[in-house]
Amino acid sequence: LTRHAADDAVFAALADPTRRAVFEAVVERGPVSATGLASGFAVSRQAIVKHLTALREAGLVAPERAGREVRFRARPEPLDEVAGWIDRVDRRWAQRLDELRATVAERAGRRTAPTRGAEGDPPTG
Amino acid sequence: MELTPSVTRSVLLDLDLDDTWDILVDPEVLAEWLGHGRLPTEPGSRTRLVEHDGTVRTIEALEVDPGRTLRWRWCTDDQPEAVSEVEITVATDVGGGTRLTVVERATSGARCSLVPPIEGTRWDERLLGLELRALRTLSPLATV
Numbered sequence: 001l002t003r004h005a006a007d008d009a010v011f012a013a014l015a016d017p018t019r020r021a022v023f024e025a026v027v028e029r030g031p032v033s034a035t036g037l038a039s040g041f042a043v044s045r046q047a048i049v050k051h052l053t054a055l056r057e058a059g060l061v062a063p064e065r066a067g068r069e070v071r072f073r074a075r076p077e078p079l080d081e082v083a084g085w086i087d088r089v090d091r092r093w094a095q096r097l098d099e100l101r102a103t104v105a106e107r108a109g110r111r112t113a114p115t116r117g118a119e120g121d122p123p124t125g
Numbered sequence: 126m127e128l129t130p131s132v133t134r135s136v137l138l139d140l141d142l143d144d145t146w147d148i149l150v151d152p153e154v155l156a157e158w159l160g161h162g163r164l165p166t167e168p169g170s171r172t173r174l175v176e177h178d179g180t181v182r183t184i185e186a187l188e189v190d191p192g193r194t195l196r197w198r199w200c201t202d203d204q205p206e207a208v209s210e211v212e213i214t215v216a217t218d219v220g221g222g223t224r225l226t227v228v229e230r231a232t233s234g235a236r237c238s239l240v241p242p243i244e245g246t247r248w249d250e251r252l253l254g255l256e257l258r259a260l261r262t263l264s265p266l267a268t269v
Contacts, residue, residue: 089229107148
């Protein structure tokens with residue numbers, strides 16, 4: 001996956017409210033099995049497995065075997081990528097809007113300040 | 126709850142609403158704060174913008190409500206898979222002036238089909254560059 005494709009996978013995985021709740025449960029209770037998670041949700045174990053699969057494909061959880069059980073642990077790294085996107089975009093817009101404000105102020109100053117040409121221009125008409 | 130990463134920034138400008146809209150779409154002012162080029166002002170229309178750091182973006186207008194809202198999606202030539210939507214709204218501020226608010230949202234699952242094929246003006250630019258290089262090669266003493 002490219003970085004942006006990975007970001008997309010994270011956005012898509014967490015866009016579903018139930019899946020987001022499953023992820024939060026893994027963060028709080030992990031490592032935890034699908035059966036262990038299902039007890040806290042009003043959905044079937046099968047539905048929890050599907051959500052865990054989507055989260056694993058997005059890199060947000062990692063499975064690990066514990067005897068006959070597969071338990072899932074949360075992985076924060078993909079969220080760092082999302083935080084990085086927000087930080088980059090936020091800094092760019094802050095800079096752009098600062099420049100816009102400065103440009104508007106400069107143009108307003110030019111409009112209100114008398115120009116040399118205007119002072120010396122002979123009357124017309 | 127929608128979980129789409131987004132960034133919101135706003136600035137208060139000492140202008141009325143109409144003047145704010147005018148400067149927003151004025152290429153001369155745009156070059157000062159966003160980049161060289163134009164913003165598309167018709168839904169579906171596309172423009173190109175060169176930012177101050179040389180980043181080239183293709184922009185496609187999604188919504189144009191003159192004097193109120195301009196919404197587009199954009200991507201860069203070097204990262205066409207990184208598409209995001211930008212919405213700029215302008216509104217009279219209660220304290221005076223006009224507040225310009227920008228929201229940029231990451232898009233999920235989108236792929237940029239905005240980058241135009243290598244044709245038209247881009248080919249013209251490339252061919253001109255090729256001609257200049259050929260002239261230098263053929264006439265080492267010539268200055269172009």
